[in-house]
Amino acid sequence: MPDSVPPSPVQIANRRALIVDSNPELNRLLTNVFEQESWEAQVAANNAEALEMAKARPYDLVVTGEGTTSKEDLELLRKLRLVRPHTRLIIITDEFTPGDVLVAIRERAFSYFSRPFSTERLEEMVRIAMNEPYWDDGIEVLSVVPNWIRLCVRCDLATANRLLQFYREASHLPDAETEEVATAFREMLLNAMEHGARFDPTQHVEVSYVRTRRMVLCRVKDPGQGFSLEELQHSAIANPEDDPFKHMAAREAQGKRPGGFGILMAKRLVDDLIYNEKGNEVLLVKYLDKSGRGFNPGS
Numbered sequence: 001m002p003d004s005v006p007p008s009p010v011q012i013a014n015r016r017a018l019i020v021d022s023n024p025e026l027n028r029l030l031t032n033v034f035e036q037e038s039w040e041a042q043v044a045a046n047n048a049e050a051l052e053m054a055k056a057r058p059y060d061l062v063v064t065g066e067g068t069t070s071k072e073d074l075e076l077l078r079k080l081r082l083v084r085p086h087t088r089l090i091i092i093t094d095e096f097t098p099g100d101v102l103v104a105i106r107e108r109a110f111s112y113f114s115r116p117f118s119t120e121r122l123e124e125m126v127r128i129a130m131n132e133p134y135w136d137d138g139i140e141v142l143s144v145v146p147n148w149i150r151l152c153v154r155c156d157l158a159t160a161n162r163l164l165q166f167y168r169e170a171s172h173l174p175d176a177e178t179e180e181v182a183t184a185f186r187e188m189l190l191n192a193m194e195h196g197a198r199f200d201p202t203q204h205v206e207v208s209y210v211r212t213r214r215m216v217l218c219r220v221k222d223p224g225q226g227f228s229l230e231e232l233q234h235s236a237i238a239n240p241e242d243d244p245f246k247h248m249a250a251r252e253a254q255g256k257r258p259g260g261f262g263i264l265m266a267k268r269l270v271d272d273l274i275y276n277e278k279g280n281e282v283l284l285v286k287y288l289d290k291s292g293r294g295f296n297p298g299s
Helices: 024-035 047-056 070-083 100-106 119-131 158-170 175-196 245-253 262-269
Strands: 016-020 040-044 061-063 090-094 111-114 139-145 146-156 204-211 217-220 272-275 279-285
Touching: 016 024, 016 047, 024 040, 024 100, 024 119, 040 272, 047 070, 061 070, 070 090, 070 100, 090 119, 100 111, 100 139, 100 158, 111 119, 111 262, 111 272, 119 158, 139 158, 146 158, 158 175, 158 204, 175 217, 175 279, 262 272
Parallel strands: 016 040, 016 061, 061 090, 090 111
Antiparallel strands: 139 146, 146 204, 204 217, 217 279, 272 279
16 A cells, blocks of 8 residues: 655654665765664665565665666656655666656656766765755656756755755766856755745745856845845855955854855856846856857857
8 A cells, every 4th residue: 555644854753775786885985874874774686676665665865876767766756656646756877868867757756877977976966865854845847848848946955965865966068067067056946045045944945057158147036125235244245355254244243154255156157147126036047169068158
């Protein structure tokens, strides 16, 4: 019988994970993470065995093996949803196919990794999956056409980190440009969640990603009242060139945590950063050359 009721976020005992067999190093990494958190971890030889094991008993988290294709893992996810709708599944694959990342989001995969990937990021994502209480409604696809994606994203840090991993997989940019856009995008996304929605998980931000032959554009719109850049005395973007830390005094006076460098850093990582008049919507633009690599149009 399907587990149609989401598990309680305070349920701690008897947490179980299922690992689909991968290379020994990856199996060992995942097993160690689960053992550190006192989770019971079992290994399935392949996707078919994993599905049968999941039918027999519930698992809180399933991690696929890198030996399967993403299409095979997505088929496992669909079948798993019929019997265990709320089980979290992280896809790991050696074979990346364009479009599979968006399908994974639609099918409510928790995360997606294709080779080559950072084992540190994988471990971080596994830990997020182990500790995030509610996640099913975190990322919703509003619309998709070729090269234009619109998403609705819940305002919490774990969901932001999940979205960034999906972005890294779907960007189709060289590694350096992917990380530049991802870092700038993360800063703007967290600003929207923190200042526009106070990290209220009942609130959502709207995110768009547009890819053309000559540019990448990210749009973030939050539900807040907005702001004016001229009012941001607590942000490094307002500092004069001869006093790069002036904003720190303003942050301390307002009781804000140390920081305030997000907008300034984002402006230096992308080619254009544009706010709307209200201040609750921002565009990040990274220009590309004909080969699809990033470049500065002013150089």
